[in-house]
Amino acid sequence: MSEVQNLLVLPRLRVQNANAISSQMTWGFPAISAFIGLMHALERKLATSNILLLFDGVGVICHDFEAQATENGFTRTFHLTRNPVDRSGGTAAIVEEGRVHLDITLVFAVRGDVCSGNEAERGALAKEVAEIVAGMRIAGGSVIPALPGRTSRSRPTLIPLEESGEERDEQFRRLKRRWLPGFTLVSRDDLLAQRFEEMREARPTATILDAWLDLSRLNHECHLKPIESAQGEIHEEVSWEIRRPPGWIVPIPIGYGALTEVFEPGTVANSRDAETPFRFVESLYSIGQWISPHRLQCPEELLWYVGNDLDAGLYRLNNDYHNRSTRA
Template identity: 70%
Template sequence: MSETKNLLILPRLRVQNANAISSPMTWGFPAMSAFVGLMHALERKLPEHLDLEFQGVGVICHDYQAQAASNGFTHSFHLTRNPVDKSGNTAAIVEEGRIHLEITLVFAVRGESCYGADEETQRVARETAEIVSGMRIAGGSVVPPSLGKASRPRPWLEQLDDDPEARALQFRRLRRRWLPGFALVSRDDLLTQRLAGMREQSPEANVLDAWLDLSRLNHECRVKQVEIEGGKPREEVSWEIRRRPGWLVPIPVGYGAISRLFEPGEVTRARDASTPFRFVESLYSIGQWVSPHRLSNPEELLWYVDNDLDAGLYRLANDFPARHTATQ
């Protein structure tokens, strides 16, 4: 049975100059931590009369425009010109990757404001959308619809039915409204499977080897025997790109501790002297872009915080692998 009872949907948001550098090793789309951070910031900004608790967030990308130029295999970002320094020299450039997006945000919510007459719940959705329009999404600005064009689809609050069959029909209708587009989901299971397969041939293979193998295009040599009339068979060699099980991409999923937890104020020049401090590094996994019509339930779309403080893991999770396998 699904735990998600209500979905707050903000459709077709246009975001300008979002951060395209998701981690020290990946680029092309904001990290999911940026959208989870937006969810937490939005929950803090809600006025008292909006009783909403956010449980997870999903993102469907309908269009994108990376602010980068390509010259063969080399990409370079379009950078802004910084003002000159006090001596009149050109200031150092801090490289910033930017991307324009058109996305739909789907929040799993609960609270008293989720229930009531249809007119009241839609007022809650409109008020929440107005707050989001004044916030940053992955460092980018929400752009209003262009003048002279059709207005953006209205946000709405969907109350999911408790009956499984009615709920499934309800979610199928929602999926159609999110087309065309692609949703980013977690594929930790494929990383585990690839590592197991590599260790059958090379026992010393590690998770990094499996992650790199799934992140790149692998050219493989194919050799087949060709029969020749009146002569010996000869070998014919061809090179092919290994087919991957879907549109797979390397993604950051959080942070892992590389130091002990320091007491507040113990580390000099920390941003917040009243909060415990710990040095961390990025955690990586494999994600997959899937069309919304391939989702079976809301949990396959939603991302949420899944920290393990004892192990020093501060990461996000998505239930697509477990839920998708269970529905097949």
């Protein structure tokens, strides 16, 4: 059963120069944590405007992706800017920054009394939220106006979902058609666990990092096929094939893991502020999959949400695509 009550849809947002370096080990599409951060920042901005809207999760559908990089054979190089000269008049060091232009649709699971208004009131609220988002950064990128002729496809909406199963399913099917063509990123922790078990059977010393790296690359495998010659002799023919796991899977960062205990506010030098507790962390990684929105069965399969375990020192993001799809 789906627990999402309302969906706030901000369609076809054009984002310029978003951050394409999602972690220390991955690049391409911005990290999901960037969109979770946008969700929290948006909720706070709305509160200051007396709009009491609570956000439970966010989904991202990518319609277009243009990495700002130059490709030369197997080598790709980011387009970098020349920084202004430093105080001495010398050339400042170049800090590598990856940028990407995006065309995305953001889908938020929201709650609040403001969601119970009529269609005109909900439309006005969604438009106001979209105007606030237009002045914010999305993954470090700037939101630019929609292209001419696409205003109807770019209209934000706040949609209360039906309670009954069949009507709710039909409503969600109509929404999914609006998000085509495009792809959405979902979590596939199950593929990582499955590959880890397979590697442990063949090599007991294999680690979860080995499984993650194995799923993150193209693997060329050697196959030996026995061939009988005209003289009746048997010899082996060697062929190389690329092992292609099913689906469009990618390595993704999913949050942070604690390296130290929590320090009291103000006890760590050069921390961002002296009022917030501080903790050293490192990135957590998993496997994600890009799928077409029409394959989603319910909103929960689309949405990402915060699933922290403070006792274990885990600050991670979760998505229920696999859990929901296996129960369907």
